[in-house]
Amino acid sequence: MSAHDSPDPSKAVLWDTHYHGHDVISTRSFGYFLYLLSDGMLFATLFAAYGVLSYSHSYFNGQTPADFVHPWYTFTQTVALFLSVLAYGMGMSAVKKGNKAGLMNGLIAAFVLGVIFLGLDIHDMMDLAAHGVTVQTSGGASAFIVLTQVHAAHIFFGLLWILVMMAQVAAKGFTTDTVGRLLSLRMFWHLQAIIWVFVFVFVYLWGYMS
Amino acid sequence: MLVQVPGGWNPLLGRLAIDQIPYTNPILAPLFVAVVIGAVIILGLITYYHKWGYLWKEWLTTVDHKKLGVMYIILGLVMLFRGFIDGLMIRTQQVWANGPQSSGVFGAVHGYLTPFHFGQVYSAHGLIMILLAATPLLVGFMNIIVPLQVGARDMAYPYLNALGLWITAAAVALIMISLFVGDFAHNGWFGYAPIFELQYSPGVGVDYWIWTLELTALGTTLGGINLIATIVKMRAPGMTWFRLPIFTWASLSANIIALTSFPALQVALFLVACDRYLGSHFFTAGFGGNLMLYTNLFWIWGHPEVYFVILPAFGMMSEIFPAFSEKPLFGYITMVAASFAIAGVSWLVWLHHFFTMGAGPDVNSFFSVATMLVGIPTGVKVFNWAFTMYRGRITYTAAMLWAIGALFLLLVGGLTGMMLAIPAINYMVHNSVFVIAHFHSMLLVIVYAIFGSVLFWFPKVFGFKLDEFWAKTMFWLFSAGSVLVFVPMYMLGFMGQTRRLDYVFNTAWHPYLVTEEIGIAVYCLSVAAFFVLLYVSIRDRVKNRVGQDAWGTSRSLEWLTHSPVPFYNFAVTPHVNARDELAWRRHNGINEAQPTQYVDIHMPNNTGVAIYIGALTFVLGFALTWRVWWLCLLSLVAIIVLMIVRSWRGDPGYIITAAELEKMEREAMQRQQQVEGHLPHHGGQAVPGGAMAYEGQKVSPLGTPPSSGGDHH
Numbered sequence: 025m026s027a028h029d030s031p032d033p034s035k036a037v038l039w040d041t042h043y044h045g046h047d048v049i050s051t052r053s054f055g056y057f058l059y060l061l062s063d064g065m066l067f068a069t070l071f072a073a074y075g076v077l078s079y080s081h082s083y084f085n086g087q088t089p090a091d092f093v094h095p096w097y098t099f100t101q102t103v104a105l106f107l108s109v110l111a112y113g114m115g116m117s118a119v120k121k122g123n124k125a126g127l128m129n130g131l132i133a134a135f136v137l138g139v140i141f142l143g144l145d146i147h148d149m150m151d152l153a154a155h156g157v158t159v160q161t162s163g164g165a166s167a168f169i170v171l172t173q174v175h176a177a178h179i180f181f182g183l184l185w186i187l188v189m190m191a192q193v194a195a196k197g198f199t200t201d202t203v204g205r206l207l208s209l210r211m212f213w214h215l216q217a218i219i220w221v222f223v224f225v226f227v228y229l230w231g232y233m234s
Numbered sequence: 235m236l237v238q239v240p241g242g243w244n245p246l247l248g249r250l251a252i253d254q255i256p257y258t259n260p261i262l263a264p265l266f267v268a269v270v271i272g273a274v275i276i277l278g279l280i281t282y283y284h285k286w287g288y289l290w291k292e293w294l295t296t297v298d299h300k301k302l303g304v305m306y307i308i309l310g311l312v313m314l315f316r317g318f319i320d321g322l323m324i325r326t327q328q329v330w331a332n333g334p335q336s337s338g339v340f341g342a343v344h345g346y347l348t349p350f351h352f353g354q355v356y357s358a359h360g361l362i363m364i365l366l367a368a369t370p371l372l373v374g375f376m377n378i379i380v381p382l383q384v385g386a387r388d389m390a391y392p393y394l395n396a397l398g399l400w401i402t403a404a405a406v407a408l409i410m411i412s413l414f415v416g417d418f419a420h421n422g423w424f425g426y427a428p429i430f431e432l433q434y435s436p437g438v439g440v441d442y443w444i445w446t447l448e449l450t451a452l453g454t455t456l457g458g459i460n461l462i463a464t465i466v467k468m469r470a471p472g473m474t475w476f477r478l479p480i481f482t483w484a485s486l487s488a489n490i491i492a493l494t495s496f497p498a499l500q501v502a503l504f505l506v507a508c509d510r511y512l513g514s515h516f517f518t519a520g521f522g523g524n525l526m527l528y529t530n531l532f533w534i535w536g537h538p539e540v541y542f543v544i545l546p547a548f549g550m551m552s553e554i555f556p557a558f559s560e561k562p563l564f565g566y567i568t569m570v571a572a573s574f575a576i577a578g579v580s581w582l583v584w585l586h587h588f589f590t591m592g593a594g595p596d597v598n599s600f601f602s603v604a605t606m607l608v609g610i611p612t613g614v615k616v617f618n619w620a621f622t623m624y625r626g627r628i629t630y631t632a633a634m635l636w637a638i639g640a641l642f643l644l645l646v647g648g649l650t651g652m653m654l655a656i657p658a659i660n661y662m663v664h665n666s667v668f669v670i671a672h673f674h675s676m677l678l679v680i681v682y683a684i685f686g687s688v689l690f691w692f693p694k695v696f697g698f699k700l701d702e703f704w705a706k707t708m709f710w711l712f713s714a715g716s717v718l719v720f721v722p723m724y725m726l727g728f729m730g731q732t733r734r735l736d737y738v739f740n741t742a743w744h745p746y747l748v749t750e751e752i753g754i755a756v757y758c759l760s761v762a763a764f765f766v767l768l769y770v771s772i773r774d775r776v777k778n779r780v781g782q783d784a785w786g787t788s789r790s791l792e793w794l795t796h797s798p799v800p801f802y803n804f805a806v807t808p809h810v811n812a813r814d815e816l817a818w819r820r821h822n823g824i825n826e827a828q829p830t831q832y833v834d835i836h837m838p839n840n841t842g843v844a845i846y847i848g849a850l851t852f853v854l855g856f857a858l859t860w861r862v863w864w865l866c867l868l869s870l871v872a873i874i875v876l877m878i879v880r881s882w883r884g885d886p887g888y889i890i891t892a893a894e895l896e897k898m899e900r901e902a903m904q905r906q907q908q909v910e911g912h913l914p915h916h917g918g919q920a921v922p923g924g925a926m927a928y929e930g931q932k933v934s935p936l937g938t939p940p941s942s943g944g945d946h947h
Contacts, residue, residue: 033822036811039829040471043807051390055463058493062455065497069534073505073516073527082522084515159514160237163522166514170505188878201884 049204056208060215063178067219070174071226074167078234082164089168089231092157094148098228101144102220105179108137109217116210119198127193127206134213135186138179145176168227175223178216185209237513239861240436248862249438254416260340261351266414295840297392298801299377300695302399306374307688309399309406314367314681316410318761320359322754325719327352329751333741344737352736353420354439358409360423361443364543365450366406368677371684372546373402373457376485378695380461382792382799383479385470385808390463392838393885398456400848405449408855412442416859419443422734424532425506427517427525432510438859440510444503445855451496451503452851458492461485470791472810479790479814480569484549487573488542491580495538502531511861526591533584541580544676545573547683548615551637554686555619557788558634559626562814565618572611572618579608589657590664598657605655612648616641629787632705636686639713640679647675650724668727671720678716685709693784697798698775704767711760718753722746781910783825789814794825796902802835802890805899832892832899839887843880847873 080088115130149169152158159166189209192202243249256262280286293301330336331345338344347355381389389395412418416438421430430440465486469478478486506528508514515521517528556563563569585593585601619641628634650672653659663669685708693699726746731738738747771778783793793816795804806829812818819825850869857865 031811033811033818033824036824037472037809038811038819038824038827039806040809041806041829041831041833043471043809045387045807046390046467051463051467054467055391055394055459058459058462059455062459062493062497065494066501069498069501069531073501073531076524076527076530077516077522082524084520084522086522159508159512161515161521163515163518163524166508166516166523170508170514170516184874188881192882201881205881 048200049207052204053207053211056211060211063215064219067171067175067222070167070171071222074171074227077163077167078231079164082162082167084162084164086161086165087155087157088164088234089227090234092152092155093228093231095224095228095232097144097148098224101141101148102224104137104141104144105217105220108134108141109213111137112210112213116206119203119206122198124193124197128190131186131190131193135183135190138183138186142176142179142183145172145179149173168231171227172223175216175219178212178219182209182213182216185212236511237432239432243861245864246862248857248860248865250415250860250862254438255414256417259351261346262413269414290842291840294845295396295842297388297396297838297840297844299381299389299392299395300799300801302395303374303376303378304695306370306377306399306402309403310367310369310371310374313362313370313406315761317359317362317367318757320355320362322758323347323355324352324359325747325751325754327355327736328738329744329747331736332738332744332747334739335741347736349736350417350420353422353734354418356734357419357421357423357443358412361446362409363677364423364539365447366402366409368543368680368684369450369454370402370406372488372543372680373398373454375550375684375687375691376461376489376546377457379691379792380482380485381464381468382694382795382803383482383790384465384468384473385791385804385810386464386468387803387807387835388838389460390468391460393841393844393880394456394460396841396844397847398453398460400845401449401456401851402453404848404852404855405446405453407852408442408449408859409446411856412439412446416442424536425528427528428519428523430506430510431518440506441859444507444510445858447503448500448507449851449855451500454492455496455500458489458496461489462493470807470810473791474810476567476570477810477813477815480552480563480566481546481549481790483570484545484552484573487577488545488549491538491542491545491577495535495542495581498531499535499539502528502535505531507858526588529588529591530584533587534581536587537584538577538580540673540676541576543680545576547640547680548573550683550687550690551619551640552615553790554633554637554683554690555622556814557690557785558629558631558637559623560629560787561622561626562789562817563618564621564624565614566813568614569618572614575611576608579604579611583608586655586660589660602655602657606652609648609652612644616644616648631689631785632700632702632709633686633689635706635709636682636689639709640682640686643675643679643682643716647672647679650675663727665733666727667723667731667733670733671723671727674720674723678720685712690785691792693778693780694792694797694799696775697780698771698778699780699784700771701767701774701778704763704770708760708763708767711756711763715753715757715760718756719750720753722749722753779909781906783816783820789817791815794819796906800898800902802837802895805829805832805835805895828899828903832895834892835890835895836887837890839885841880841885843876847876850876 076082078089111130111133113130115127115134118124118126118130149172152169157165157169159169186209189202189206192205196202239249241249242251257266280289293305296302327345327347331338331342336344338346340346340348342348342351345352377389377395381387409418419425419430419435419439419442421435421440421443425440425443429435430443465478465482505514505516509516509518509523515523517523517525519525552563552569582604583601585591585597586605589598589601619637650668654663654669654672689700689705723746726743729740729743731740731743780797782796784797785793791808791810792799794808808815816825819827850873854866854869854873857863857869
């Protein structure tokens with residue numbers, strides 16, 4: 025039981041006076057990773073709802089994805105988002121060298137590409153609305169729009185976060201706080217790109233072929 | 235894009251109007267007056283005694299995990315009381331509105347509640363008891379005990395901890411205000427499609443229900459992240475995984491469930507909100523919506539949630555049994571394995587809530603077998619507790635009585651659960667009060683474990699024991715009430731009484747309903763005994779003061795520091811040498827050995843940001859409920875701005891110097907001496923320095939370990 029693997033009580037260390045505890049960045053990154061797990065579950069649930077609402081009767085009498093998705097248009101979004109992640113990654117490699125300008129360039133490029141992604145998305149949604157596909161059209165259209173727009177909302181908040189980080193790094197440089205947050209934001213940005221892969225494959229490509 | 239709401243709407247106030255305040259309701263209007271008078275008295279007393287500064291500095295802005303935990307528990311107890319009153323109202327309505335000859339008052343044909351009002355009462359009862367009473371109570375205990383058991387100074391993220399509390403408090407405020415402004419949902423606590431659609435529930439009740447659930451889900455998710463990170467990252471040196479106290483293991487398994495399942499609830503409710511606000515067709519009866527999609531999504535969260543609340547309760551029992559049997563927990567490893575087995579299986583059983591959906595024999599068989607599998611790890615736990623007591627030196631303290639009571643209830647609830655897991659039986663008793671009696675038996679396991687834990691850990695948090703006589707009185711009254719209410723309920727379930735009846739047609743059931751009402755009266759006595767218990771214990775607090783190890787037989791690390799626990803938890807981080815560290819130290823006669831040397835320690839600062847954000851989430855929920863769009867936008871922007879401001883400022887924390895620490899420790903030691911009549915071994919010299927690097931410090935480029943030291947785990 026408990027005593028088997030225990031040291032000799034007369035020699036045992038009872039207090040750890042100089043125990044430094046945890047490293048701030050690793051603890052925060054771990055917590056943020058846990059949050060991203062829950063974010064992944066959020067999308068998993070949305071995909072489940074999309075799957076259930078993707079039968080032909082789910083579209084009622086309205087158009088089905090085969091009628092209204094444009095994979096090539098959406099492919100440009102994919103490219104923009106992936107390049108944004110790449111730019112962010114290159115910015116982060118500049119952090120390793122302590123290169124502030126390199127990080128800033130990476131963040132600016134990531135931001136601009138993210139804005140392009142979001143702009144294309146908004147244009148797509150307005151185009152769909154003009155062709156009579158809105159959340160009010162049918163259950164299938166609701167699932168399509170809510171899934172893609174929840175992803176877009178994540179991108180929006182990611183862009184806001186990139187702006188905040190640019191300001192913080194400009195004002196404070198690389199501190200435990202800012203570097204830790206840049207790492208968290210990196211995980212966030214990557215996850216949104218990964219989820220976009222699923223959106224593109226299961227919603228756009230599959231929808232186009234259905 | 236937004237849907238038109240029936241009734242009035244104006245840009246300034248949304249759907250708010252004077253006729254939404256139920257001032258003509260003969261039950262709510264006097265209650266409102268009583269609440270206002272009570273609030274004026276409390277606020278007046280705080281002002282009279284000049285306690286606002288104390289309240290603000292010591293409680294409302296605190297990031298101390300123990301104080302946050304205490305506030306969680308107070309919140310949970312208040313809501314437990316509110317939920318109990320709802321239960322009392324339900325029982326009284328059913329015993330009154332029994333048979334066509336029964337009288338009716340206050341506008342009701344039978345009884346005293348109209349069907350719409352009755353619907354709100356049972357919906358609020360369920361939601362409150364599970365999400366706003368049991369959950370905060372358990373989260374509160376995990377908050378207080380887990381950091382102490384792992385030997386940490388605080389949670390991994392103290393500020394996030396405060397945020398979780400205040401968002402939960404916002405959810406509580408939202409459901410409480412629904413009493414007096416507008417009405418609450420009448421669709422049951424878990425809701426049904428399509429009755430919660432705007433078309434069929436045009437009022438604001440469903441919206442209150444949506445945003446209350448969303449806020450509590452958010453608060454619980456944040457708390458879950460914090461607890462997992464605390465357990466993984468903050469363990470004291472020497473605290474290997476298999477030296478982790480069992481309550482901490484239970485908390486870990488429970489919070490993994492919370493983290494992964496609450497997003498499903500958030501999405502399910504968010505989609506309901508889309509239907510009601512944007513006019514989408516997720517769960518509508520036409521336009522390609524799918525009614526059962528909602529039920530599935532809800533219970534994909536709902537069943538793991540059940541285990542999220544029961545697992546910490548099992549953990550509590552696993553702490554109480556060994557302490558009062560003076561033996562180590564029997565089968566520690568199997569207990570850990572059982573917790574995680576339950577957590578894992580919890581994901582595979584949700585459909586047993588609606589076998590009658592008619593998914594076919596293959597689907598129902600799968601979920602039936604999966605549900606029965608839960609009985610195996612639960613059985614392991616029951617036998618482990620029994621073997622822990624076997625040949626132990628049992629002390630029947632009140633805490634132990636609650637734990638043993640929980641064991642019996644678990645047997646009743648568990649075996650009826652096994653019956654319900656059989657689809658053939660389930661078809662017969664689906665939505666009958668047999669099901670209600672079953673899950674109340676299970677939830678009472680949690681209540682028993684919580685009251686046991688209140689008694690067990692109260693001296694740790696406040697430094698004095700609760701009165702044993704009144705605690706036992708409360709236990710016996712509560713147990714008598716449980717038997718009187720739920721045994722007839724099982725019987726009525728077999729006789730065919732369905733749940734949620736605002737009018738019970740069968741007068742032959744009257745004796746059973748009367749017995750249940752008597753049980754509720756006995757419950758009322760036990761509530762009174764609880765208040766007497768608090769009064770007597772606080773009155774006799776000097777007499778009942780305790781030292782570090784309040785029970786003299788406790789086993790884990792939280793009993794190694796002073797009672798009440800100082801705000802820094804441990805003056806020096808303990809080094810863990812064994813599972814059940816304190817028991818090991820006591821066994822070897824070194825349990826009173828004190829550190830010989832103190833060093834500076836670093837603590838987080840208090841912050842008002844958490845409570846501001848909590849208040850703003852309440853405003854956001856209220857504005858969304860009433861469709862006041864400008865206020866939604868304003869509060870959302872304010873939340874984001876506050877978050878950015880907080881992240882900009884950061885928290886440098888502050889240092890308690892070794893000299894201050896030594897002074898505080900010496901005083902604590904003297905108090906201990908007065909209690910126990912002797913002074914623990916003490917010596918040592920204060921040395922300055924040694925504070926850990928934290929914020930605002932430049933770090934070296936990534937790739938080299940930061941100067942604050944690596945991860946020691």
